[in-house]
Amino acid sequence: MKNKKLEHIKTTGFKTPKNYFEGLDDSILNQAKLSSKIDTNGFKVPESYFENLDTKVLDAVKTQPETKVIKLFNWKKAASVAAIAACMVLAFNLFFGSEDQISFDDLELTSIESYISEEDFTNEDFASLVTNDDISIYDFSELSITENTLENYIIENTTVEDLITD
Template identity: 45%
Template sequence: MSDKLKNIKNPGFKIPNNYFEGIEDAVLSQIKLKSIEGSGFKVPDGYFESLEDTVINKISKNENTKVINLFTRRNLLYVSSIAATILLLFNLSVFNKKSVSFETLETASLESYIMNQYIDSYDMASLLTNEDIIEENFIEHNFSEENMENYILNNIDMEGFFSE
């Protein structure tokens, strides 16, 4: 900004004395003087009597209307493709359900499930019947010393057994 604009003390606009005190009365008196009679809208004479005939004449002149056929080849292709898609999705989801049993499970996925779900010995024991738990059933299995050593060396952390 220039220095001239910073130092202006008189804005240049003047309002008459008591202007805002009497403005409301002056505006209301002008409105009362110029009061409007009626709504300001005029309807031609006989307008409502002839309105119906005028509308019917304009409608009857346009007898040639454009007819759009709903069953076009294009619409038929759209509808049939949507129906085929829905039918295909229904068939894929309903008829391709395979039965799941222990024979169809992969050993690796079963092992990873057991390892990641933190199943303890009580949970495993709840799945076994009394016949499975009997000691005689465990004795039937032949465990060689070599297999036991390999299992212990490969799967058991030995650091916890030895203390310094």
């Protein structure tokens, strides 16, 4: 398509047939003369047509026979088919399922940590899980904590207000 600028276009693009405007006056006057001679528009309504129209329409609506509706989708059949399919899937999983049992050891440590950190557990919740039989003095006797580790723990887990008030 050629790039034409609007200021260089000299024609409007509309064309009329030859000798169109020469006979236009006569055709308009002839049309006006014809319409003045015609008294009616040619349409006629029967007498008392609109008075009985309501009853005729209502009678026509009442006398129409009810159409028989054929359902395309039967819910009872669909529910029974879905129940049979669910039973087959359940039976397949029970009889041909994998023999591997998932144990606590299969969980990753990071998923357990993220679960514990996202839940609102308190220290009392954890303390209720541990009994005196689980804790032994021998578990802590061989434990050695360096001063550096202890200082880092105190710096990271306490605030200045905690150190001043205690």
